[in-house]
Structure formats: C-alpha cells, structure tokens
Amino acid sequence: MHIPSQCPMCSGKVEPGTTTFTVDLTSGVVVVRNVPAFVCTQCGEAWIDDPISIKLENIAAQAKKQNTQLEMISMA
Template sequence: MRCQNCGCELEKKITDLPFKITHDSIIIIKKLPVLQCQNCNEYLIEDPVMKKVENILCKVDKTAELEILSYAAV
C-alpha cells in the first residue's frame, strides 16, 4: 500500500497513538499496528485495526481525562 500524501511505500510499524474522544478526554493506545510512510511519516490505520480501536474507545471510561491502554491486551 502507498502513502496518500506522497505516494511512497508504507511500512508496518507498531506505535503508540493518542485518540481524543471528548473535549477533555484522551485515550492513548499503546502498541498499535499501523502503516507508516518512510518518507513523510504520514500514517494509516487499517480497517480491522480501526474497528478494534473504535470498540476500545466505546468501552473506555469517558470521565477519565487520560487513559492508557495496550492494543494487544484488548
């Protein structure tokens, strides 16, 4: 798959990403598998991974200001 931004080859990477779910609530998901561009660092989350992320974000405590979860643990 190629980068939507610059057209370079994307590389599979494991990274930690923050997701803002409400105005003052942020969830950090650790060890998330993404595709990242080697050229411009733009990243892409594949559909099955994004579905799982959405599931995680639905279940988290939205009253917490910051929560850190591991993708592998859910």
C-alpha cells in the first residue's frame, strides 16, 4: 500500500503513529488497538502498511474460526 506523505483529504501532515482497527465478522467483532499506522495529524485518517494488514487478516481469520463474538486485542 502506498503511504502518502500528505493527507489527500485535508492536506495535513501524515506521521507514524497508531490507530484502532475494527474487524467486522458476520459472527462478531474484533477490535485491535495500538495498530502501527501512518496517521494524519489533522483529521486522524490512518493508513496501515501491508505487513500489518496481513497480521490483521490473520487475527480476523483466527477470530472467525473461534466464533469470537467480541474481542479486544492490543498490538502494542
């Protein structure tokens, strides 16, 4: 994924930080906190890099397998 150096929405500065990612499964929801991402300092829009996206996909796949209804995970 291409990480912009400037936010395409508000022209704000994009800096490394963390975001909260929510995976909506049909059977439940997984909330992943402290996900490393690039975040716009102005509007809070976040971009997640590919290696992290893959990790999030794995977390989602595992939660689906376990029939998780609600799970909160922290990546930090």
